[in-house]
Amino acid sequence: MPDGRTRRPPSGGQPVALPRILPTFQCVGEDARVAEVPEVEIIVRDLKQAVVGRRFVDAQVLVPTAVRFASPEDFIQKLRGRRVLAADRRAKFMLLTLDEGQTLALHFMLWGELALRPVGSERPPATLVVLTLEGDDELQFSDTLGYARVALGPTQWLAAQLKLEELGPEALDDTFTPELLARLLRRRRSPLKTVLLNQRVLAGLGNRDADESLWASGIDPRRLASSLSPSEIIRLHRGIRDVLEEGLRLRGTQRDLFGVKGKALHRRNIFGKPGAPCPRCTTPVSHQRVGGRNTHWCAQCQPADGPAPEAPAQTSLL
Template sequence: MAEVPEVEIITRDLRQAVVGRRFTGAEVLAPAVVRFPEPTAFVEALRGRRVSSASRRAKFILMPLDDGTVLALHFMLFGELALRPTGSERSPSTLVVLGLEGGEELHLTDSLGYARVALAHSEELAARLKLDELGPEALDDGFTPDLLAQRLRRRKSPLKTVLLNQRVIAGLGNRDADESLWRAGIDPRRMATSLSAAEVARLTQAIRAVLDEGLRMRGTQRDLFGVQGLAKHRRNVFGRAGAPCPRCQTPVSHQRVGGRNTHWCATCQPAMAQPELPAQSSLW
């Protein structure tokens, strides 16, 4: 599953292996993958352009080019990007192939076909993808308990729903939200406004710990060079409905909250505020 750690790893790999190189061409195998412009214009506009840098905003990978345009990629749930020798075999899930000078190419794949790309000048791209409406990045140094408390204030919705609102926190996904709430000992169904200052501090620390651990293990997917990340998709509670909680052995609960599959431990994450939980190392 492509969440912030997976996307961040690919972004860092692109800085290492792709920034500074030119695109020699592009091939769109699934036209629906190109949000804008239309596929023929997309291919023409990329040809000969040099990649100036690579960054991440929420789950978007952004690659500014030397003509002022920006190439954006979004993996959705299970998209992947691989750097391969020119002419490599293409899997059935290949959506776009981007040729690079130096005898290599980038393959964007997605078994579900949901991954998307877009290309436009920076202002247009930001407006059409609504990048300026995104909230603060949880991996930034400025992501503090005070900032999180401010973002949660007046949000009269279940905490899990609020954490997945990209206008509140940019890029926090379903898996990492469940894992963060488990670490913090907070029930995902509680109202966002119900958290105490101590709980907000615990949650801030837990979010950073989950994301940092995912980065150290290089995510759950393959990186740009084809190396499998060491993090597990099924972690402490996420995707483990009915399995014993690693902290207390209570069967993990499962429910759809705000339309999203949600997992938590009813004992470790009580419906009402509780004293701080003892430290617990992750299973993965």
């Protein structure tokens, strides 16, 4: 699909329209290829469109360690014949609800990818697992680093094994409000960046999007999470939602299920750009590790102990 315009439908029906491929810029930094929640959410939406309603007719496990909680043989035997009823996401887990009370979970870890291609298509050299669907298509699950994983099991059992119940609220859910964010941060005496990346506190932010959200809201990532004022919490909530929603609107930074590259890569402002001029004030972007993670911010726009520009009026949240 070099032009990225349409794809053959699964088994009859109308062709699936795909977004036009636009040029993107190369990413800088060790997190360049990491899929975050917008990228995972795009894949899940594509799965809803192209895979829900179809059956798995076979599977191949090319790298046995890619399968969790079962042998490759058991995984293939239990998956064969199962119909996909729904596709959902929890944090960075892609969850396919199957018939017979089963769920298939996939996680990209760092550099994982998932592609839907016709049976017989060339497979990436780093392919871990191939899931064959009725209609002569297959899902190719690959990862250059080899860390990506799949798991299959009864829905409640698998959720317990993956500790899904321990995850915090989703940053993209309608229930994620400034009031909820205030409660999540109230007693946290760790750096704000560290707290935002704690998936038990808030599910749905990765390293890239945390940096971009903090830059958008004008808040220093090294500040204690509990030190934010009500107006800063409102700004941070708005920054988080704006960054995630823009990532979805531009279909992320990676390739989607159909192989089309997203257009969000060149919209990064400070992440992965240490020393580059801040797009807002031209101050060189600062960089250090916070909580063991590469962190980028603008010392001018995100002051350590002062308000950011254009702060909204104070509002009582706490």
